[in-house]
Amino acid sequence: xxxxxxxxxxxxxxxxxxxxxxxxxxxxxxxxxxxxxxxxxxxxxxxxxxxxxxxxxxxxxxxxxxxxxxxxxxxxxxxxxxxxxxxxxxxxxxxxxxxxxxxxxxxxxxxxxxxxxxxxxxxxxxxxxxxxxxxxxxxxxxxxxxxxxxxxxxxxxxxxxxxxxxxxxxxxxxxxxxxxxxxxxxxxxxxxxxxxxxxxxxxxxxxxxxxxxxx
Amino acid sequence: xxxxxxxxxxxxxxxxxxxxxxxxxxxxxxxxxxxxxxxxxxxxxxxxxxxxxxxxxxxxxxxxxxxxxxxxxxxxxxxxxxxxxxxxxxxxxxxxxxxxxxxxxxxxxxxxxxxxxxxxxxxxxxxxxxxxxxxxxxxxxxxxxxxxxxxxxxxxxxxxxxxxxxxxxxxxxxxxxxxxxxxxxxxxxxxxxxxxxxxxxxxxxxxxxxxxxxxxxxxxxxxxxx
Numbered sequence: 001x002x003x004x005x006x007x008x009x010x011x012x013x014x015x016x017x018x019x020x021x022x023x024x025x026x027x028x029x030x031x032x033x034x035x036x037x038x039x040x041x042x043x044x045x046x047x048x049x050x051x052x053x054x055x056x057x058x059x060x061x062x063x064x065x066x067x068x069x070x071x072x073x074x075x076x077x078x079x080x081x082x083x084x085x086x087x088x089x090x091x092x093x094x095x096x097x098x099x100x101x102x103x104x105x106x107x108x109x110x111x112x113x114x115x116x117x118x119x120x121x122x123x124x125x126x127x128x129x130x131x132x133x134x135x136x137x138x139x140x141x142x143x144x145x146x147x148x149x150x151x152x153x154x155x156x157x158x159x160x161x162x163x164x165x166x167x168x169x170x171x172x173x174x175x176x177x178x179x180x181x182x183x184x185x186x187x188x189x190x191x192x193x194x195x196x197x198x199x200x201x202x203x204x205x206x207x208x209x210x211x212x213x214x215x
Numbered sequence: 216x217x218x219x220x221x222x223x224x225x226x227x228x229x230x231x232x233x234x235x236x237x238x239x240x241x242x243x244x245x246x247x248x249x250x251x252x253x254x255x256x257x258x259x260x261x262x263x264x265x266x267x268x269x270x271x272x273x274x275x276x277x278x279x280x281x282x283x284x285x286x287x288x289x290x291x292x293x294x295x296x297x298x299x300x301x302x303x304x305x306x307x308x309x310x311x312x313x314x315x316x317x318x319x320x321x322x323x324x325x326x327x328x329x330x331x332x333x334x335x336x337x338x339x340x341x342x343x344x345x346x347x348x349x350x351x352x353x354x355x356x357x358x359x360x361x362x363x364x365x366x367x368x369x370x371x372x373x374x375x376x377x378x379x380x381x382x383x384x385x386x387x388x389x390x391x392x393x394x395x396x397x398x399x400x401x402x403x404x405x406x407x408x409x410x411x412x413x414x415x416x417x418x419x420x421x422x423x424x425x426x427x428x429x430x431x432x433x434x435x436x437x438x439x440x441x
Contacts, residue, residue: 019249026245035239048241055248122231129228148229149236180221 007072011062025072026055032073032150033080039145040084042134050083057083070159077152077160081142088138125183132182140175147172371417371426372401381425387418390430398429 005013005024013021033054038047057079058065065075133144139161146157147168154172158165396408417426 023245023249026248027242030242030244031237031240034241034244035236038239039236048244051241051244052248052251055244056251125228126231126235129225129232133232144229148226149233151233176222176225180218180225183225184221 008065008067011065011072014059015062022055022059025058029073029076030055033076036077036080036145036150037084039133039149040081040138040142041087046087050080050087053083054079070156074152074156074159077146077156078162081160084142085138128183129179132179135182136175136178140171140178143168143171144175144179371415371428373426374424377419377425381419381421385420386425389416389418390414391416398427401427401429403429 005021007025007028010021010025014025030051034047034051037050037054038044041047041050054076058076065072070078133141136144142161143157146152146160147154152160154165154168157168161168390413392411392413394408395402395410395412398412398414402408413430415428415430416424417428419425
């Protein structure tokens with residue numbers, strides 16, 4: 001039995017000057033805000049700045065939050081989205097530079113994988129997919145990030161983006177088509193590799209490694 | 216069929232990306248945010264302190280102004296707007312002697328003291344009390360208690376340079392009431408420009424004002440006893 005206070009209670013305490021309440025809210029929600037910012041911007045530093053600004057903005061506008069309309073995480077997503085879009089307008093070049101930061105982390109994860117060959121192929125795929133996501137137009141990217149990478153429902157994503165649910169559906173569908181088109185060559189190779197894997201497991205795995213390295 | 220397979224593969228890859236990104240976190244931001252966030256309570260208390268401090272400061276300024284405000288001279292209020300001649304005395308011989316002596320001394324101003332026995336004006340050069348044994352012997356206690364304000368009580372400030380002939384006098388002292396602004400740079404910062412003050416003007420024979428002495432027993436130095 002836990003006695004964790006709810007988000008509205010914590011916001012009330014925070015509005016009354018309770019710093020511990022702010023700390024609890026931060027620990028509870030900072031991952032989602034940071035992850036969203038990082039997935040949208042691709043830069044660790046920019047994501048940290050946005051995360052900090054989101055919580056500073058929350059302390060200033062806590063009274064605007066209405067728990068009857070949306071959850072606190074959705075509200076924080078909305079603040080983060082506005083800040084991310086502002087960041088986009090200021091600097092678009094930063095994204096291309098900072099993709100390597102993510103790739104380095106994936107390389108580090110590779111070293112501890114059980115099956116290096118399979119990990120390499122999977123990592124190559126996810127790299128290409130990340131790159132494709134980063135190259136999507138921002139309105140399509142945010143839908144993919146919100147719904148696919150962060151698991152928000154269409155309704156929640158519509159609240160965050162401030163648009164109808166139907167728009168979210170159509171944007172997500174279009175974004176997936178764009179991702180498939182951009183990764184089509186990679187996926188064809190992957191399909192072939194799976195067939196090979198089913199028939200000749202060892203041979204197919206070697207072939208997979210060779211083809212991924214050539215991509 | 217191929218499209219379905221690609222859709223499925225894309226979904227799998229997206230799940231992989233999402234799973235990888237679950238590790239992303241920035242716990243070190245907590246200290247930064249707690250340090251930089253100004254909570255409403257603190258901001259409100261600062262604002263309320265400001266709202267309290269301003270009236271308190273205004274009240275303190277008002278109290279100081281009322282305390283040191285010059286008290287109106289009820290006896291002269293009726294004639295404050297007019298220039299009033301109060302004293303017209305002259306005594307050429309002692310004045311000339313003392314002015315000549317004053318010119319020989321490296322002084323910046325001369326001090327005029329009324330000589331009751333001679334019913335005239337006696338000019339005395341301002342001398343250093345430290346270097347003059349007579350002054351030290353006459354009033355040793357004044358040397359320790361005399362303040363700059365008390366010093367200015369009897370000091371005439373020259374308005375015009377005086378020639379040899381003008382030093383011969385005769386002089387006239389005219390007591391006037393005038394707005395504080397008329398003193399120009401001689402005005403004390405505590406005297407309001409539109410405040411009426413009382414001063415003694417030393418007039419030469421040609422009727423020109425040679426020196427002026429602000430009457431500190433008047434209303435311009437209210438902290439001094441009358």
